[in-house]
Structures are given as structure tokens and as C-alpha cells.
Amino acid sequence: MSIKFEKVNYTYSLNTPFKYVALKEIDLDITPNKITAIIGATGSGKSTLVQHLNALLIPTGGTVTVFERMISSLEKPKKLKDLRKKVGLVFQFPEYQLFEETVEKDICFGPKNFNMEDAEKRALDCLKLVSLDPNIKQKSPLDLSGGQKRRVAIAGILAMDPDVLVLDEPTAGLDPKGAKDMMNLFQSINQTMKKTIIIVTHDMEHVLNYCDEVVVMDKGRVRGKYLVSDFFKDTSFLKELNILPPSVIRFKEELNACGFSIDEKVEDIQSLANAIVKVVL
Amino acid sequence: MDSLILGKYLPYNTIVHRLDPRAKILMMLMIMVAIFIPAGFLGYLLIAIFAFTGLMLSKIKIKSIIKAFKPMWFMMMFLFVINVLEIKTGKVLVEFKWLTIYDDALFQTLYIMVRLLLMITVTTILTATTKPLDLTLAIEDLLTPFKVIKVPAHEIAMMISIALRFIPTLIEETQRIMKAQASRGVDLEEGKLKEKIIAILSLIVPLFVTAIQRAGDLANAMEAKGYIPGAKRSRYKQLKMKAMDYSLLGVCAFMIVVLIVVGQVL
Ligand SMILES: Nc1ncnc2c1ncn2[C@@H]1O[C@H](COP(=O)(O)OP(=O)(O)OP(=O)(O)O)[C@@H](O)[C@H]1O
Ligand SMILES: [Mg+2]
Secondary structure, three states: OOEEEEEEEEEEOOOOOOOEEEEEEEEEEEOOOOEEEEEEOOOOOHHHHHOOOOOOOOOOEEEEEEOOEEEEOOOOOOOOHHHHHHEEEEOOOHHHOOOOOOHHHHHHHHHHHOOOOOHHHHHHHHHHHOOOOHHHHHOOHHHOOHHHHHHHHHHHHHOOOOOEEEEEOOOOOOOHHHHHHHHHHHHHHHHHHOOEEEEEOOOHHHHHHHOOEEEEEEOOEEEEEEEHHHHOOOHHHHHHOOOOOOHHHHHHHHHHHOOOOOOOOOOOHHHHHHHHHHHHO | OOOOOOOOOOOOOOHHHHOOHHHHHHHHHHHHHHHOOOOHHHHHHHHHHHHHHHHHHOOOOHHHHHHHHHHHHHHHHHHHHHHHHHOOOOOEEEEEOOEEEEHHHHHHHHHHHHHHHHHHHHHHHHHHHOOHHHHHHHHHHHHHHHHHHOOOHHHHHHHHHHHHHHHHHHHHHHHHHHHHHHOOOOOOOOOOHHHHHHHHHHHHHHHHHHHHHHHHHHHHHHHHOOOOOOOOOOOOOOOOOOHHHHHHHHHHHHHHHHHHHHHHHO
16 A cells, blocks of 8 residues: 655656756655645656656656556556556646546546446536536536636546545645635545545645645655654754745744743644643743 | 657757758758759769768767658558559569569669658758747748748748747647546557547547637737737848858759769760
8 A cells, every 4th residue: 555666767858858857766655544745846846756656657767666566667567547546646737637528527537437437426526525616517627717627627536536646736726715625625535535645735834734744855856754743843954945834833933032932842823822821821 | 759859959059050041941952852853873872971961960860860761661662562563674683473573663662762761861950950940030031032922921931930839839738638638547558449549539629629729829919919910020030141051052053963964974
């Protein structure tokens, strides 16, 4: 049940003058049944990395092992359908994923390809899960707003009922409330169905509030994998990575800078308040 | 699709890259003419030396030419069979019961192969060493004299440059839709024939839809920036012929003359 990267390299346009090394010597283990965040600056290779999870990209060096399936540069992988049923990937740009004539058809596309039963019913359920009005199901996905497209894209993958859910910046283009609802949805999927969830994000609040572990990428390399609770403790490391910590952490830091000494674990407003109460009283 | 080398610009800075694109187009046309002057293998040898020098100078891998030639093998075989059955002149090479092969049949096929190979080489040199935009500027310039007979030189060039600009975009678009479908269970490589056909159909529809949307957006963006077809426009990039360009054009012209003479003598 695990996902493992070993010495993975990936070069775009290999063997041409345009070649570009996007991943370098990636060694990584993703813990099953947890929510893992992948963070890193623009262009650091996050999207490239996650496309290896369902073998959309085949490493140009090293191996990726997903559910005992080993994907390596040495042999052309065959029969990838099972793997793709198990690992659902929501693309960074929803336009990259929607292609059917209607929303309903697009959401049904996955379930139908995997010969799942009652695809239409699934589609309707998933539309509701991502809080979309079921009336839009006959519209063309290309006529929707950015946020609606994003939701349809997510619904299309949820409908496949994958064991691992990979989301590339799933909340970009959503309003703050919509983003929060979406993250809550992923969290409940993780908790109730014990699915492994991997989220690429730039939002540290989301990392702190919803994720268990965090993978830091930097210029095509993995800088490290940390428990979220440890990660935000080391503020000098965060500074080095150019990451602005979530606001509750910053609040705590500023209080400490003013002479308080809060060293309790702070992860949301409630625990911050409790910690302050403890120190003040 | 990464192997789509033919017609792809290679970003080097060689002598051939630095030639004036108009000169390069004219040279290509002249060599094309030269290829069709009947001057025997001697003539082809001359053109081949010229073309392959260009190939070497522009750092194109011979491999890529061979790759571009590959799809034509089938046609060549077909042609050879027809030639063997049809051409009954020249010396007898093989006699085998009802089948006689004459050497002219062999030569005819070889000639066509050599011509094709040379044409591929020459066009590859042109497109690999000239930026698409320069190419269209050059086409516009070369078409300008025909404005007298109402040829819309600028519009043609604009259309070509837009079309060229969108080839890579469409390829990317195709790849991304294939990825989206693959990640939702379409198996383009191993599926059954019926599945493959359905997959390809579901590739074409969205491709057309997005291409048409893109075209609309582009037209709007151009209008918003004040583009008026047919209006008088100045140009940022000025092309300039240098001594090298003129002398190479001279060489090509000379080659044509030589080939005609050789053809007459033979
Ligand atoms: N199809 C491609 N061909 C060539 N290079 C590419 C391609 N896709 C991505 N790259 C390059 O690979 C590098 C990593 O890209 P990637 O999309 O993985 O970054 P990212 O970390 O997801 O960035 P972002 O946060 O902006 O989404 C970038 O420098 C990009 O230019
Ligand atoms: Mg990305």
C-alpha cells in the first residue's frame, strides 16, 4: 500500500536541444492513509512529480513503486489501467482535464472506462459532494467559470473512487469559503474512507490545518519530508525556504518576540487561544 | 510526439542560421529545380555534396533525416514493384521464369529515392535553421512584387505565421488531452481497436473546440491591439542580404547551369 520514489530523474524533451531536467535524484516515501502536502516554489517540479504517481510520466531514471507496481525507465510499462484506477489525479489546470461535451459526460468518463456500475448516479453524487448545482450537468464544461471547472474536474476524479487521491493545487481559483469546504471534503474522505491523499499547494494555512506530512521541493529536488507539527516549529528553516508561516504560527512568534514564552503546540486559533490563556493566567 | 523533428527549428547559431531567410528560401527553390534537371547520378552527386555540406554546417543530425525518410520506405517498395512490372527498357538484370527485371526499373526507383532524400534534406535545413517568424517575413518580402496582381502578401504571411505558431500549441494540447484521458482509464497503446477509435474520436472533438476558441480569442486580442488587415505597417525586424547570401545564390544559379550543361552532354 505504499508509494516509493527511488533515485527518480525526469527530463523533459530528452534527446533534443530543448531538454530540461525537471526532477533530480528524487528519493521519497509517501505514508499511506495520510494527507501529504507537497510544497515548493513555482517551477520546482511539483506537478512533474505528481504525474509520476499514475505513470502519466515515466521516469527517465530510477524507479517509482506504487502499490507493488514498479515503474522504471528500463522497460516500457504495460497495462497501466489498474494503476490509474487506483491513483486518481486532478490536474493543476482544470482546463487540462475537461474534454467531454457536457459536465455529466465528463464526470462519467472515468467510471465508464473502468466499467464501474451506475456511472450517472455516481456523477450526480459527486456533483453534490463538490457543492455544484446538479442543473449544470448538461452544460459544456468549457462554458463554466474557473471555480466551477475546478469543481467538475475534482468530481470527475472522485467519481472513479480511487484509493489514492492526488490533487494539484485543488483550491486555486476558489473563493476562501469554497476552498475551505473543499479541504474539509478531502479531510473527510481521508478520515472516513482511509484514502491516501496528496495535495500540491501554496497555502500554508491548508498545510497546517489539514495535512499530516509535508514534502518540500526545491529546484527539482526534494529538500525533505517532515511531520507538519514539526515543520512549522523551525522558523529559521522556513525563512531559508522563503515560506511565510501560517498566521497563527506568526502570531505566536510575535508574542514570543515580545517576551511571552509559548512553546506549546499551536495549530489553530483554538489551540493558540488555549496556549495564551495558559501563559497569561 | 517528441520525435517530430522535421520542420522543427533548432536553436543553434551556425553560418546557415545566420543566412538571410529570403536567400535561404530562394536557394531551396533553386535546389528543388536543380533536383528535377535530368543530369544523371553525376548531377545528383553535385547537389548532394552541396546539400550535405549545408546539413553538416547547420548541425542537424543525419539521424533525423533518416527518421523523416522512414515513412517513405513503403512507398518506395510499392514504386519499385510497379517500376519492375512496367519498365521494360535497358539491360536485363534478372530473368526468373515469367519475371524479367531491367536495369532501368532499378535506376528509376533509385532516382526517385535520391530526389526525395535531397528534397527532405533541403527543406529540413531551411526549417531547422530559420525561425518560423523569419520565414514568414521572408515569404512576405518575396511575395511583395506580386502585390501588383493583387496577391495579399502581408495577409498570407500573417496567416502562415499564425498557423506555424499554433502547431506546437496544438501538439501540446493533444498531449494534454491524451494525458487527461489516460489518467481516467483510456489506454491508447494497448486497448482494443474499437476502444482506440473511440479514444481518438474523443480526442478530436475537444481539440477542435479548443482550437476554435483559441482562434476567436486570438482574433479579439489582435483587434484589441489595433490590428487592421491591409493597413500600412512598419516592421521591427529588417532583413538584410549580405555578401555571403548573394554569393551562395550565385553558387546555386551556377549549379543549375552546370546541371543543364551536364544533362545536354550526357
Ligand atoms: N511539458 C514540458 N516541457 C518542458 N518543460 C516543462 C514541461 N512542463 C514543465 N516543464 C518545466 O519543468 C519545470 C517544473 O515544472 P512543474 O510544472 O513541475 O513545476 P511546479 O512546481 O508544478 O510549478 P507551479 O507551482 O508553478 O505549478 C519548470 O521549469 C517547467 O518549465
Ligand atoms: Mg504545478
